[in-house]
Amino acid sequence: MKNNHFNAFGILLILTLMLGLVSCSEDDEIVPSQDVEFGVSPTSMSFPASGGNSIINVNNNGEWDISTDADWLTFSNQSATQSSKITLTAMANSDTTARTATLMVNGIENSQEIQVTQEGAEPEPVEQEITFAIPPDNTGISDLGSADFADQMIIGWNLGNSLEAVGEEGETSWNNPVVTQRLIDSVKAAGFNAVRIPIAWSKFSDEASFTIEDAWMNRVEEVVNYVISNDMYAIINIHWDGGWMQPTYEEEDYVNQRLDTMWTQIATNFRDYDDHLLFAGTNEVLVEGDYGTPTEEYYTVQNGFNQTFVNSVRSTGGKNAYRYLVVQGFNTNIDHTVNFFEMPEDVDIAENRLMVEVHYYDPYNFALNEDDSVWQWGNDAEDASLTAGWANEDHVDNQFQRMQTNFVDEGVGVILGEYGAIARDVEGHEVYRLDYLQYVTHSAAEHGMVSFYWDNGDIDENGFGIFDRSTGETLYPEVVETIINAAQSAE
Missing domain, CATH: 3.20.20.80 (Glycosidases)
Incomplete structure (x- = not known):
């Protein structure tokens, strides 16, 4: 009888250890960290004169930040410690001249420039100021387009x-x-x-x-x-x-x-x-x-x-x-x-x-x-x-x-x-x-x-x-x- 109790206990112990090993291998496996290659896309973009939004993707597993000197561009976030998406917003351009800006994305060891352009606004129609030699007279002239x-x-x-x-x-x-x-x-x-x-x-x-x-x-x-x-x-x-x-x-x-x-x-x-x-x-x-x-x-x-x-x-x-x-x-x-x-x-x-x-x-x-x-x-x-x-x-x-x-x-x-x-x-x-x-x-x-x-x-x-x-x-x-x-x- 003593030997039978020992055998049952041993079998139970072995089964418990085996289940633990199975559980550990399926659920608790630790995956070694891998480096994410630094990358930014797109590297150029353009906006109409009316402005708008565009998405920038930053791939990085460390700290990074983005900056520009252009006051007509804003970011949804300017830094992070991991890969992220940024929403870039361009304000409307009221000037008839197109404008450009450079964005700089800096990682710990890498950096990337992004070139941004925006169209100029359509010029306002110039009203013709004409002095008539004699007063206008539409007699006999159709009003059709x-x-x-x-x-x-x-x-x-x-x-x-x-x-x-x-x-x-x-x-x-x-x-x-x-x-x-x-x-x-x-x-x-x-x-x-x-x-x-x-x-x-x-x-x-x-x-x-x-x-x-x-x-x-x-x-x-x-x-x-x-x-x-x-x-x-x-x-x-x-x-x-x-x-x-x-x-x-x-x-x-x-x-x-x-x-x-x-x-x-x-x-x-x-x-x-x-x-x-x-x-x-x-x-x-x-x-x-x-x-x-x-x-x-x-x-x-x-x-x-x-x-x-x-x-x-x-x-x-x-x-x-x-x-x-x-x-x-x-x-x-x-x-x-x-x-x-x-x-x-x-x-x-x-x-x-x-x-x-x-x-x-x-x-x-x-x-x-x-x-x-x-x-x-x-x-x-x-x-x-x-x-x-x-x-x-x-x-x-x-x-x-x-x-x-x-x-x-x-x-x-x-x-x-x-x-x-x-x-x-x-x-x-x-x-x-x-x-x-x-x-x-x-x-x-x-x-x-x-x-x-x-x-x-x-x-x-x-x-x-x-x-x-x-x-x-x-x-x-x-x-x-x-x-x-x-x-x-x-x-």
């Missing part, structure tokens, strides 16, 4: 290569006859209700003061009246005019002075016309021969030309204080307009009276290039090798959608001041030309743009002319019908 007003111009036509012709012979210098009322009557009868009149104004009675000759001012007014008397809309501009409008810092002051002087004279002369007359400041402004993406210098100076134009016209007062004005994107290129155009400031009483002008001749090899190696266009082209390989229907829609999104949908009217495709003496080409004109015209109207077909009066091969400038006869009735129907079908 520019996009709604533009809708009234259904389809337009360019009186190209006539009043903008430079040379001793004046408007006939570029092989077109003198413009007549009969021609404009024919344009109206064909279905167009707006005419863009490109003009070269540098016919000076005093070249030093840029004083425009009375005879030339009167002749331009005569042609404008041909249009207005037909209850059509007229747009007059300063066109190429010899290329004096170079958008460079070197020429900036000179060009702005000349623009101001010339537009003050033009606007004063036409001040009593109602809203059937629109002014367009310039044309395809670029540094002569440079068709690439503009530098900051180029587009900044050109945007300034638009502002000078608006200020000059408004300052003449009367109906010009309210008149609808057309300003241009750089080189009237859609990409450059979307990327670099800045809307001029306007006087308060002329709210939303500005329109934006672009041109469209894509693809160049089909629309303008006189080399007949490219004469087919569109998704239905029979031979891809005879196309430009780009700028088909999708490209038209995408480009015009960008103008709609950035301007029309914001209430700003858009003028497609020039577009078209040259005639070619190539069998089968006319079908593709008609397809092109139909699609571009219709898409422009669908996207809220008013298009003006470019007509240079040249009715031969490689020309754009669709009317006989001497008789007014329609020489390309299919082209005219295609354009008119395409515009009207989108209403």
